[in-house]
Amino acid sequence: MIKKKAKKGKPDVIKEITLHDLDTDYFISKNIEKIKSTVGDGMAINALSGGVDSSVVTMLGHKALGNKLRTIFVENGLMREGEPEQVYNLFKNLGVEVEIIDARNEFFAALKGITNPEEKREAITQTFYKNIFGRFVKESNANFLLQGTILTDIDETIAGIKRQHNVFEQLGIDPQKTFGYSIIEPLIRLRKDGVRKVGEALGLPAELFDRIPFPGPALAARVIGQVTPERIETVRKATAVVERLLKNSGAFQYLAILHEDRVTGMRNGKRDFGQQIEIRCWESRDARTASPTKLEFDILYQLADEIINNVPGVVSVTYNIASKPPSTIEAI
Numbered sequence: 001m002i003k004k005k006a007k008k009g010k011p012d013v014i015k016e017i018t019l020h021d022l023d024t025d026y027f028i029s030k031n032i033e034k035i036k037s038t039v040g041d042g043m044a045i046n047a048l049s050g051g052v053d054s055s056v057v058t059m060l061g062h063k064a065l066g067n068k069l070r071t072i073f074v075e076n077g078l079m080r081e082g083e084p085e086q087v088y089n090l091f092k093n094l095g096v097e098v099e100i101i102d103a104r105n106e107f108f109a110a111l112k113g114i115t116n117p118e119e120k121r122e123a124i125t126q127t128f129y130k131n132i133f134g135r136f137v138k139e140s141n142a143n144f145l146l147q148g149t150i151l152t153d154i155d156e157t158i159a160g161i162k163r164q165h166n167v168f169e170q171l172g173i174d175p176q177k178t179f180g181y182s183i184i185e186p187l188i189r190l191r192k193d194g195v196r197k198v199g200e201a202l203g204l205p206a207e208l209f210d211r212i213p214f215p216g217p218a219l220a221a222r223v224i225g226q227v228t229p230e231r232i233e234t235v236r237k238a239t240a241v242v243e244r245l246l247k248n249s250g251a252f253q254y255l256a257i258l259h260e261d262r263v264t265g266m267r268n269g270k271r272d273f274g275q276q277i278e279i280r281c282w283e284s285r286d287a288r289t290a291s292p293t294k295l296e297f298d299i300l301y302q303l304a305d306e307i308i309n310n311v312p313g314v315v316s317v318t319y320n321i322a323s324k325p326p327s328t329i330e331a332i
């Protein structure tokens, strides 16, 4: 159980719904009713990133509100290869129209010069919630933002481990005062395994409900040091290789990280002071603890080979073998 920071008086308690206790049909009908009654005659905006949590919220919101919900995919320049088009098409097939907003310049400008992990997260949070959604909510006369915060996001934020980009109230931040709209969080009592089960019950394709987790700050969470379009492109290319080669690994999550330090390598007989990519592949149930997958050396060699050949400037590839804790799943 997690204590929410009290607005006034006693703290509220967020009571976890475990996988064992989750009745998906009941959960879905209750939340549809709740979203309907909260939004009433108003309008809501929905932030879809294509991750499991936001995809499930999109479907719930769509069922509850129909065309009183505007679903927005923010192209922040930090997404994986082909992601905006892929998400757009998957939802189009489900009857949900997604608006893609090009905000690449805005995000890179906000991230310029920042190397501290928590400052990066804060810059992304502000750009996302204050600038972009603030603008959209005003333009469309909406008063609600629907989003897929889950219990694990809140745990880690409250514990001071990572400021998840989507957690406010529990930090004593009133979204209405700070951003000018209220936030509806239907998944707040679930963990990832429960969210997947709800997604399946909502009729999402396995491509969506079974997707590996991907963080809100996207590839910016996987670049140590400055986040520039060039550095994001490097980690994006490495991510594509890692996701392709590990998609049948059965692991909970797998990712590539771009390091800041350079190391001496050699290419075509010449010295190349190049970049380093770290691969992580995790076994976990709910992301609270995790251990590295025991990958065969053959697959590790193949990963290294393809990254070196497909990602310009990389001369070193490593595999993380530490567990969480003390490691965390993402690098920043």
Ligand code: XMP
Pocket: 121, 153, 156, 162, 163, 164, 165, 166, 213, 214, 215, 216, 217, 221, 253, 287, 324, 327, 328, 329, 330, 331
């Ligand atoms: P960590 O790195 O804290 O990650 O072990 C736990 C799980 O949460 C994801 N993650 C995030 N998700 N916003 C998110 O929406 C974030 O800021 C964030 N940071 C980490 C991570 O991918 C993993 O599944």
